[in-house]
Amino acid sequence: MAMAGLSSSSSEMDLDRPILEDYISTDSIQRIPQTLHLRELLDISPTLTEAAGAIIDDSFTRCFKSNPPEPWNWNVYLFPLWCLGVVVRYGILFPLRLAVFIAGWIVFFLTFFPVHFLLPSSNKWRHKMERILVEMMCSVFVASWTGVIKYHGPQPSMRPHQVFVANHTSMIDFIILEQTTAFAVIMQKHPGWVGFIQTAILESLGSIWFNRTESKDREVVARKLREHVQGPDNNPLLIFPEGTCVNNQYTVMFKKGAFELGCAVCPVAIKYNKIFVDAFWNSKKQSFSMHLFRLMTSWAVVCDVWFLEPQYLKPGETPIEFAERVRDMISVRAGLKKVPWDGYLKYFRPSPKLTEQKQKIFADSVLRRLEEK
């Protein structure tokens, strides 16, 4: 899709997202009739073609498609090898990993909760212990699905006035990053055992919760973010600006929240190698537990993490432009394609303003022709 430059008159439109018309109009067939006859009014073919095109294939749904791996085992000797592999993975590796996983949790709870509840919250040593324990637990987690992770670039440092932003494929993104640095996160509160972990543990790291369905929530969260980055003792904040899990082949638009805090933005690019398993968590199709099971019964999860150079808001740049610039950096580094859609469209319908834009263009041209008569 051709990516036209962002115009800076975004103040008139919905402030939360860039002007999508800059992206859409370069592709869509412009309906500006040159003359006004019955034919021009009856010919709705461009509009119909756009609709049919969207039905057949659209750039938004593509971002959430998990591509099934091509079977490679249909062969006399490959098939038995593959069967043996299944036995090893489900019969040996999985139980071992599950054991490590459970043991890790037990050790973690035995050490974390005493530290958390017995020591006062002003105790610096307690925070340090909690950080170390969380990092350790994440390493156990990573080991439980044999993560083969290669980190590139300088490790994040503990200092204020910075946020880290990364592309989002699954909840394990957070764990992969958490094992090297105890980040504080901003996340959607989940139900079930994940929610329990979020409350019990992540809150101790200074994490912030949001609720997608509440629009007032945004201001509250923005304030909390700003407060967090000011504090020198707070853990560095990690934000996934896409707002939803994408299939690691595309990036959807970054929300500008992380880019208007007036501090450095450190981009982190994460790319999974699908060689053994596809790490994309399609939250509509499977629960996190099922997703973990799939990871734990595969050979390994291979991925690359790049810590890129911290970026600052350039003079004259709007936060949205800044967000797009950083998204560009991450997409290029991780080899992902950019699409001009807001990740929240997974849960909500697009704003009617976009339809109104199209209506206005057509109406104006008809009225213009009418005046000329």
Add this chain to the structure above:
Amino acid sequence: MGNASSTLTQYDIEEVQEHCNYLFSQQEIVALYERFCQLDRNAKGFISADEFLSIPEFSLNPLSQRLLKMVDGLNFKDFVAFLSAFSAKASLQHKIERETQLPIIASKSVIFKVYDIDGKGQVTFKDLLEVLRDLTGSFMSEEQREHVLVWVLEEAGYTRNSSILLDDFVKVLSSPGLKMEVEVPVD
């Protein structure tokens, strides 16, 4: 090609192909089936209106509501038949048929059907007004819309009370030709 082809037999593909007058190749039908299964989230056998509307590009199309009436609840065979009007071959057939003056072409009949949404067999002033309303929204007043329609109808030799038939559509839309084709991405 993924898992989809395993649930679609060769016999099925041929049946669907026949139903759409061979306007899609077999590969395109398999690709369309994958897409159908992707949109039909709980494998009901049809795509609901809500699932169509979850495609942002479709949702913000001004004619989405009218089109929904035509595509809501279609099974795969009819889904392909609907989309066949947009195949590249349909346009080609259109070119051939223009020369040999064979009757109605798939693309024009889709346009007719969008106007004549209740299937009366003819398009009335009310239908034209409704479509124009969808296309212009609140940016034109109802009087302006009526005025424009009456104007172009009279110029073309119709009146406000005329009913437009499919043949009339074909005549009006014939020159210059229509471009209405979409490519099916095949792996």
